[in-house]
Amino acid sequence: MGLPVFNKDISEQEMDRMVDNATTASNFLKAISHEGRLMILCHLVSGEKSVTELEDLLAARQAAVSQQLSRLRLEGLVVSRREGKTIYYRLADHRPRRMLELVYALFCAEEDDQTDASTA
Template sequence: MNMALPVIKDDLSDDELDQIADKAAAASAFLKAISHEGRLMILCHLVTGEKSVTELEELLAARQAAVSQQLSRLRLEGLVVPRREGKAIYYRLADDRPKRMLETVYELFCGDES
């Protein structure tokens, strides 16, 4: 889905400018949430499916407190959803935004450099 970028022109109404500003604020919050290497790596792991906090600790070779802190931020931003099963807590992506973003980042930084 290719969407045209907004063009800010003098003839836009206040409502149109407010809508653009609201979307810019949402995009900024999203980018801040994924701007941490640990959070980005968590999202990379969750693209392949739901993982427990313990699994994420092992995959990231990180302490439980650090992983939980990053998951908390991702949950606060609405990017991941927790599920409790007994004593274990599992996380999955809340929607496809992180996956789409990771595909774009991969294309920009890891794709063919020709």
């Protein structure tokens, strides 16, 4: 699946939709462009985690983790639930997972896997 070819005969309504989608995509990419937020999302791919679990996995202070989770929640990438005093986070939908799979394939997979993916 490739990128669509843009026709100069795009309606005003279609152009408005494209602008809205570009804004949404830009905000999404900005949200995942921070190393700490990206790592949080990577950990959440395997399932729901508490803030304390994320602190331990990231070896980060609670304030820093909470700040990054707040941004991810604001952008709609994670959702939270409270159980007693513990707050749990999970991915909000399929978008972060799909993007992380691509990032993993491009930057984390073995070199042979990356070569195979680039020739597909």
